[in-house]
Amino acid sequence: KKSSQEGALQRYTAEPLGETAAEVRSLESGTKYAFEVHARTAEGWRLYTDTLEEATMALSDFPxxxxxxxxxxxxxxxTVRLSLPTLRYCDRSTHLALEYRRGGATSWELMRAHILGGDLEVGGLSPYAVHYFRLVGFEHSVEAEATAGTSTPAIMTDMLHSPLLLPPTARATSSASYTLRWQGDSPCRPEAKWRVVYRRMDHS
Structure with missing residues (x-):
């Protein structure tokens, strides 16, 4: 049951529910509601639960x-598949969008407008660059009033298969030389080039 004001509670659904969860829709924004649950067992309908009081979000609560x-x-x-949080707000003028920034760039660009959440595939990304994504919220339809969310860490399109950070191995070829070997890069970057650097360590 639900109530938007003090007094008698009104029934949300006339049909008994077989599950232990229900989404109550069509509520008014910025309004306080009271919720109670009526249980039915083999012995009939039992007493209502204690009251839960919650308030729906108002526009002033954003962001x-x-x-x-x-x-x-x-x-x-x-191509990567992103999982976006599903956020629903109280007013149709409030919406989310997806922004993108390539590694080395200082500005963000709009990639997808009016995101609803869920899974989203993003293609056309360079395997030679790192990529950042973030959601932005618009309280109104004016894009200049965007509120930026948290950014992802740096992402490479094949970072699960790239051994770039693994250390090289060494085999002594004389008293003053080593042959170094490393695993190379992902097949996604066949044009990758390498540099070897070294420094002399202090004697212990």
Whole structure:
């Protein structure tokens, strides 16, 4: 049951529910509601539960913290699948969009407008660059009033298959030389080039 004002509670649904969860829709924004549950057992209907009081979000509550997208999967050398939080607000003028920034760039660019959440595949990414994604919230339709959410860490399209950070191995070839070997890069970057650097360590 639900109530938007003090007094008698009104029944949300006339049909008994077989599950232990229900989404109550069509509520008014910025309004306090009271909720109670009536249980039915083999012995009949029992007493209502204690009252739960909650208030729906008003426009003045925006912006809420906007979480960063999560990487759900690496599809191929140029495509990733992002998992976006599903956020629903009280007014149709409030919406979310997805922004993108390539590593080395200082500005963000709009990638997808009016995001609803859920999984989203993003393609056309360079395997030679790192990529950042974030959600932004618009309280009204004016894009200049965007509220930026948290950014993802640096993402490479094949970071699960790239051994770039693994140390090289060494084999002594004389008293003053070593042959170094490393695993190379992902097949997504066949044009990768390498530099070897070294420094002399102090004697212990």
């Amino acid at each position: 809420l913290p906007i979480l960063a997208p999560e990487v759900r999967d690496f599809i191929d050398c140029t």
